[in-house]
Amino acid sequence: MSSLPVLVLNSGSSSIKFSLYEAGNGERTRLFEGAVDGIGTDQGKFWIKNASGTKLVDQTPEVPSRSVAFKLVVDALNSGQFPAPAAIGHRTVCGGPTVRENQRITPQLIDEIESYADLAPLHTPIAVYIMREALRLFPATPNFAILDTYFHRTLPEVATRMPIPTEYVAIGVRKYGYHGISYESIVYQLQPNVPEKLVVAHLGNGASISAIRKGECLDTSMALTPTSGLISGSRTGDIDPGIMIFILKKIAATTPNTLDAAEKLETVVSKKSGLLGVSELSNDMRDLREAIDAGNTKARLAVDKFCWTIARWIGSYVAELNGLDMLVFTGGIGENDIASRAEICAELGGLGIKLDPARNNVRGAAVISAEDSPVTVRVIPPLEDLMIVNHVVRLLGE
Ligand code: ADP
Numbered sequence: 001m002s003s004l005p006v007l008v009l010n011s012g013s014s015s016i017k018f019s020l021y022e023a024g025n026g027e028r029t030r031l032f033e034g035a036v037d038g039i040g041t042d043q044g045k046f047w048i049k050n051a052s053g054t055k056l057v058d059q060t061p062e063v064p065s066r067s068v069a070f071k072l073v074v075d076a077l078n079s080g081q082f083p084a085p086a087a088i089g090h091r092t093v094c095g096g097p098t099v100r101e102n103q104r105i106t107p108q109l110i111d112e113i114e115s116y117a118d119l120a121p122l123h124t125p126i127a128v129y130i131m132r133e134a135l136r137l138f139p140a141t142p143n144f145a146i147l148d149t150y151f152h153r154t155l156p157e158v159a160t161r162m163p164i165p166t167e168y169v170a171i172g173v174r175k176y177g178y179h180g181i182s183y184e185s186i187v188y189q190l191q192p193n194v195p196e197k198l199v200v201a202h203l204g205n206g207a208s209i210s211a212i213r214k215g216e217c218l219d220t221s222m223a224l225t226p227t228s229g230l231i232s233g234s235r236t237g238d239i240d241p242g243i244m245i246f247i248l249k250k251i252a253a254t255t256p257n258t259l260d261a262a263e264k265l266e267t268v269v270s271k272k273s274g275l276l277g278v279s280e281l282s283n284d285m286r287d288l289r290e291a292i293d294a295g296n297t298k299a300r301l302a303v304d305k306f307c308w309t310i311a312r313w314i315g316s317y318v319a320e321l322n323g324l325d326m327l328v329f330t331g332g333i334g335e336n337d338i339a340s341r342a343e344i345c346a347e348l349g350g351l352g353i354k355l356d357p358a359r360n361n362v363r364g365a366a367v368i369s370a371e372d373s374p375v376t377v378r379v380i381p382p383l384e385d386l387m388i389v390n391h392v393v394r395l396l397g398e
Pocket of ligand 1: 203204205206233283284285286287331332333336337338
């Protein structure tokens with residue numbers, strides 16, 4: 001095939017990230033990447049840099065809305081500096097029970113994805129807005145939805161089934177799993193020697209962990225929504241469901257409208273909990289490490305809770321895989337927070353996980369386990385955009 005410029009769009013509640021690859025004959029070259037951050041503020045950030053890291057755009061515009069943010073991206077793409085995309089891949093966090101395959105975007109598909117926005121309320125509304133705009137502004141260009149849930153399609157029913165009445169299962173309540181494109185990219189980078197029994201911990205602002213057998217997902221910590229599983233920046237992770245009912249009743253006492261009460265509860269579990277809730281300081285690991293160094297005991301407890309929870313999940317996945325060959329850390333914390341990796345692994349010697357402190361003292365890709373560790377421990381940054389480009393090229397039939 002001849003070389004095709006493929007645009008990747010990856011939006012979150014307050015940012016739009018994008019990159020343009022040249023794809024052809026098995027080669028993938030990133031030409032540039034960029035982002036608009038701080039959507040909803042009067043001091044956003046808009047930057048684009050080329051493959052050698054030179055900033056082509058570096059601005060601090062007002063970005064009051066997602067439409068202003070996406071217009072910045074589109075105007076830059078149309079400025080003549082960059083090749084016009086031949087195809088666009090949209091990172092799609094969740095398509096609910098019916099949209100399970102990566103596929104070409106049509107107006108009907110967007111409606112379908114939007115109908116499950118409640119499952120990923122931070123990501124889906126802006127993603128469907130951008131899909132509609134992309135179809136309108138680039139009508140001749142094929143657009144594709146590439147799903148984070150796709151990697152988790154191999155989960156067995158015993159993992160996906162929730163122990164609740166079937167009437168809720170029938171309306172889509174099940175484990176979907178998230179961060180799938182990141183997990184897929186780790187397996188991709190380990191080829192051709194993908195270990196049989198692999199655990200990958202994606203520790204970013206949102207955190208999840210997966211058990212992967214022979215390259216296929218066996219279990220993952222996030223379930224119906226990204227709020228579940230591990231404690232993360234501002235989300236609870238798994239907690240006693242009775243706590244939800246208890247808090248909801250408290251909220252309902254002063255909020256008679258049921259939907260308003262549910263939204264307040266959602267704010268509590270998604271935005272005010274996790275590292276932020278326990279530390280009462282920040283959802284950001286860098287802030288918490290600084291505070292710990294300064295003797296802040298609440299920050300210490302928050303990070304202890306985080307590391308303790310992850311160690312317990314690793315233990316349960318070793319049981320599920322019936323052993324472990326390799327543990328991989330990825331995501332902003334997994335790649336950069338040397339202390340978290342050390343604290344998570346500190347008590348896992350009995351499972352064959354032994355870090356080498358000198359090797360662990362790195363940021364970025366490395367083997368960090370000791371020479372005599374039965375389990376290899378690695379740090380591998382995810383290549384999500386590259387995976388999206390690979391899916392787009394496959395779907396184009398090239
Ligand atoms: P997102 O889920 O938003 O993509 P990231 O994968 O970028 O999040 O991870 C963000 C987290 O990574 C934050 O908690 C941040 O503090 C942490 N992080 C980033 N760089 C470092 C670093 N050098 N040391 C410790 N933590 C870091």
